[in-house]
Amino acid sequence: MSEQQRKAFPFSEFEPKWQDEWEAKKAFHTPNPGDADFDATKPKYFVLDMFPYPSGAGLHVGHPEGYTATDIIGRFKKMSGFNVLHPMGWDAFGLPAEQYAIKTGQHPRITTEQNIEGFRGQLKRLGFAYDWDREVNTTDPGYFKWTQWIFLKLYNAYVNEEGKARPISELEAQGLSRAEIDSRRLAYISEAPVNWCPELGTVLANEEVVDGKSEVGGFAVERRPMRQWMLRITAFAQRLIDELDGLDWPESIRLLQRNWIGRSEGAHVTFKVVQSSGLPSEAAETAAPHSITVFTTRPDTLFGATYMVIAPEHSLVDQIAAPEQAAAIAAYRRVVGSKSDLERTELAKEKTGVFTGAYAINPVNNEQIPIWIADYVMMGYGTGAIMAVPAHDTRDFEFATKFDLPVKQVVQPPAGKDWQGYTDDGIAIHSGFLDGLPTAEAKKKIAAWLEEKGLGKGTTNFKLRDWLFSRQRYWGEPFPIVWEDGHHHGIPESELPLLPPTLEDFRPTGTPEPPLSKATDWVRYSDTATRELNTMPQWAGSCWYYLRYCDAQNSDRFVGIEAERYWMTGSLGDNQTIGQSDNQTIGQGDNQTVSLSPHLPVSLSSPPKPGGVDLYVGGTEHAVLHLLYARFWHKVLFDLGYVSTPEPFQRLVNQGLIMGEDGQKMSKSRGNVVNPDDVVKEYGADALRLYEMFMGPLEQVKPWSMKGVEGVYRFLARVWRLVMVQHEESGVWSLSPALQDVPANKQLTKALHETIKKCGEDIEKLSFNTAISQMMVCTNAFTGAEVKPASAIVTFLKVLSPFAPHLAEELNTRIASQFPDLAVKGFLSDTVWPTYDPAALIEDEVEVVFQVNGKLRDKVRVPIAASKEEIQALALASTRVQEFMEGKPAKKVIVVPGKLVNIVV
RNA sequence: GCCGCUGUGGUGAAAUGGUAAACACAGCAGACUUAAAAUCUGCUGGGAUAACAUCCCUUGUCGGUUCGAGUCCGACCAGCGGCACCA
Structure with missing residues (x-):
């Protein structure tokens, strides 16, 4: 008996057939406004997957989870009368291709092409309804031309007093100096300490460093000062927090972003510095050559500040340190400097530090307090200096205990609580004019007092740092920047795309010198100018790919104006009024420019949503990386008038991780990895799709079960046998004689209409598991009936088709062979989602x-x-x-x- | 330490404040078969009992609100995830 005959239904015969047919007939081609076949009467639905990095290992079962969910939604919305944009592409710049290239000597472009080929084939074998004409590839010059173009927009923009990105030309018009202008660009050069990973031979963003190790590879990362490109994401910190409110995102992800941005309110307080405690405070004040500003969230505890700590790296240390302490300070700095970030956090329990020999004057009471350096104060946050209030801060308390520094109570906790190390709100005591005030009021009063005396003022601080945007790698977008006389400037847009040089040896140099330095001809831009040698990080291409999908073939613009407006807002503009100039302001949150088509349903004219993509499905691992970066770029493009919405993604859903059968994370070393190809071979694409959705709620972490795959496979076989019977000896399938042109009885009608209703509702809620169980109930009812009513089964197949499209299409055509008037003509995917009759449910x-x-x-x-x-x-x-x-x-x-x-x- | 999420059968899970465990997996029994596979049918939370009748218990623990709580409120416990010397 052949392999084929043993299958419960012949999926391996018809699945490839339908995939070929969908491709040949461009069944999922989506026209844009202006195209001949575009239907302006339909509302739009933009459903997006997080595009994959095409690794050599191919798809894992986690990919089809989210992709099937969006595919079901997309197919359902198409059947429900929407213009659906459901594209796919490749996030193909990155380390693995380059590391593979280094190992084998094969150019990363070749590896990448092969991997993409493999991924595309795998996705096609799962029957996803993508519009392949819109496929994007971040490593394609036609794509990264526009990544570079957007970089130039960032480079040539600044943030004004209202917090909006504006063209740098405004500053030029104000006659600002070159240095002043360069210091305000959104893409700028910085000399600050960065995360350098010797093993990877590149610097990394904060977001890419986990527990002091590189997120990729887990290699040690050290801090060292380097000249790097930064993006001024901090200028958008407040907006990135505030504008989360209008989005339909899981609260957990919004919290993750808020915490990462880390807003805290407090005050800056300036302390004067004296060299030694020998001078009377009067004289010390006049003699004070320096001052130190600290950031504190508890200015109300200023009276309790008994010492001060500045970060060891702080530039002021050398200027204020007493000569007799110089040796100790130098030694301490060496120890701290040699520690990796990992060591610095691992050894965090024990506080260390050295006295500088200098003192600061507490402005509220003129007390002289010693200034220490300690690595528990970090250069990168606030001002790199703190006032220590050991009585009411855990870390200061530990430090003061260890070094025997005074602890002075200034907050009275509620009865029964020890004041030592009490960090919550209470009543101010021993605090002069603040005495008796609750913490909140004391904060206000001291802030007003400081401001009045010119000693400080209320401030807001963010944990978020600017985005380190350059890498010392080969396989990334080259910067469209050249250097001349020590100054940088952007190359003309006409020179884009700037291709990377063809290099034989693309290995990292082992030093901070980027590999592009080896391409001596390429580096030389002119007699006097050389090219920037760094490349952009992997995240660059994914910051805007969803926009490219709207108009993937456009060679004149990163996205066409009409296409962007339609797919992001749903509105159709008037071509006549759209200019091409950069100053053109489409959007700006101004409804006047978003004119709704008279054809559109009234419901769409309800207040516009901030996000353009209707549904975005992907893993939670991008919560503070891609999702934050993309929002930042989108806001810049929005401010500059290039896009119509302030936010990219309206509704976000995170699919849960799929674990191995053993409940552990899938990994090669555990040997619990499930290969989707094997599942497709044995049970078919529909079974894989259905199982991934039936496992449990989309957002939940859940273990794989091959038995579970068999369960849904049996269900699909039962559906098949509603329509087909197998000849006992030959194994040939033919239409079942039980299938007849009769109306369904009351019981079957009820089951069918319940299924139409529940599946429609559940798809909207992304509750695919319950939708599938309802289809099982319905199928069981049909199985139990002696006569199978053909037209009711066709209706059922329409409901099934978004989930198991191959089987549904195949059975529909089989039914059509005998009941041409009952079956759907053409593709089920082009038909209309059935409506249920409420009367049938009663x-x-x-x-x-x-x-x-x-x-x-x-x-x-x-x-x-x-x-x-x-x-x-x-x-x-x-x-x-x-x-x-x-x-x-x-x-x-x-x-x-x-x-x-x-x-x- | 702080923040968040999740706790329901042997397993994945379901349940607008209204019959807890739908649907499926695994298991058991039966039908078909020379036999197996496949398929179909039935049973399957725990306990009491001669009983298939009947009763009691059961959604991490303890308490509260309610005619009624898996669901709402409070406290606690456990697991998972994130952040972590951020002043």
Whole structure:
């Protein structure tokens, strides 16, 4: 017996057939506004997957989870009358291709092409309804031309007083100096300490460093000062927090972003510095050559500041340190400097530090307090200096205890709590004019006092740092920047795309010198200018790919104006009024420019949503990387008038991780990795799709089960046998004689209409597992019927088609062979989602439950129309109910019509 | 340490404040078969009992609100995830 005949249904025959047919007939081609076949009367739906990095290992089962979910939504929306944009592409710049290239000597472009080929084939074999004409590849010069173009926009923009990105030309018009302008660009050069990973031979963004190790590879990362490109994401910190509010994102992801941005309110306070404590404070004040500004969230505890700490790296250290402490300071700095970030956090328990020999003057009471350096204060946050209030800060308390520094109570905690190390709110004491005030009021009063005296003012601080944007790699977008006389400037847009040089040896140099330095001809831009040698990080291409999908073939613009507006806002503009100039402001949150088409349903004219993509599905691992970066770029493009919405993604859903059968994370070393290709080979693409959705709620972490795959496979085979029977000897399948052109009976009709209703509702909620269980219930009902009503089954196939498109299409054409008028002509995917008849759902009789004191005692079937009084009478008449009432009178009777009666005695 | 999420059968899970465990997996029994596979049918939370009748218990623990709580509120416990010397 052949392999094929043993299959419960011949999926391996018809699945490739339908995939070829969809491709040949461009079944999922999506026209843009202006295209001949574009239907302006339909609303739009933009459903997006996080595009994959095409690794050599191919798809893992996690990919089809999110992709199937969006595919079901996309197919359902298309059947429900939407213009659906559902594209796919490749995030193909990055380390693995380059590392593979280094190992094998094969150019990363070749590896990348091969991997993409493999991924594309795998995705096609799963029957996803992508518009392949819109495929994007971040390593394609036609794509990264525009990544470079957007970089130039960032480079040539600054943030004005209102927090909006504006063209740098405005500053030029104001006559600012070159240095001043360069210091305000959104893409700028910085000399600050950065995360250098020697093993990878590149610097990394904060977001790419986890526990002091590189996120990729887990190699040690050290801090060292280097000249790097930064993007001024911090200028958008407040907006990145505030504008989360209008998005339909999981609260957990919004929290993750808020915490990462880390806003805290406090005050800057300036302390004067004296060299030694020998001078009387009067004289010290006049003699003070320096001052130090600290950031604190608790200015109300200023009276309790008994010492000060500045970061060891702080530039002021050398200027204020007493000569006799110089040796100790130098030694401490060496120790701290040699520590990697990992060591610095691992050894965090024990506080270390050195006295500088200098003192600061506490402005509220003129007390001289010693200034220390310690690595628990970091250069990168606030001002790199703190006032230490050991009585009311855990870290300061530890430090003061270790070095025997004074601890002075200034907050009275509630009764029963020790004031030492008490960090919560209380009442100010020993604090002069603040005494008696609760913490919140004390904060306000001291802030006003500081401001009045010119000693400080209220401030907001963010944990978020600017985005380190350059890498010392080969396989990335080259910067469209050249250097001349020590100055940088952007190359003309006409020179884009700037291709990387063809290099034989693209290995990292082992030093911070980027590999592009080896391409001596390429580096030389002119007699006097050389090219920037760094490349952009992997995240660059993914910051805007969703925009490119709107108009992937456009060679004149990163995205066409009309296409962007339609797919991001749903509105169709008037071509006549759209200019091409950079200053053109489409959007700006101004509704006037977003004119709605008169054809669109009224519901779409409700307040515009901030995000353009209707649904974005992907893993949670990008919560603070891609999702934050993309929002930042989008806001810059929005401010500059290039896009119509302030936010990129309106609704975000995170699919849960799929674990191995052993409940552990899938990994090669554990040997619990499931290869989707094997599953498709054995059970078919529809079974894989269906199983991934049936496992449990999309957002939940859940373990794989091959038995579970068999379960849904059996379900698909049952559906197949509703329509088909197999000849016992030959194994040939033919149309079942039980399939007839008869109306469905009442029971089947009800099952069918319940399924239409529940599946439609569940798809909108992304509750695919319950939708599938409802289809199973419906199939079981049909299986039990002797005669299978053909037209009811066709309706069922329409409901099934977004989930198991191959099987649904195949059975539809099989039915068409005998009942051409009952089956759908053409693709099921082009047909209209069925509507359910509410009347079909109503039964003549319902079961009503009788409870006594909330406990179930009896059940009775009553006509649906029975009145409250009738049901109550039936309940009181029930012998079972009377038994449990024990002759007592009913105190209260609750009747829920069609549901239950509860009698309280 | 701080923040967040999740706790329901042997397993994945379901349940607008209204019959807990739908649907599926695994298991058991039966039908078909020379046999197996496949398929179909039935049973399958725990306990009491001669009983398939019947009763009691059961959604991490303890308490509260309610005629009625897996669902709402409070406290706690456990697991997972994130952040972490951020002043």
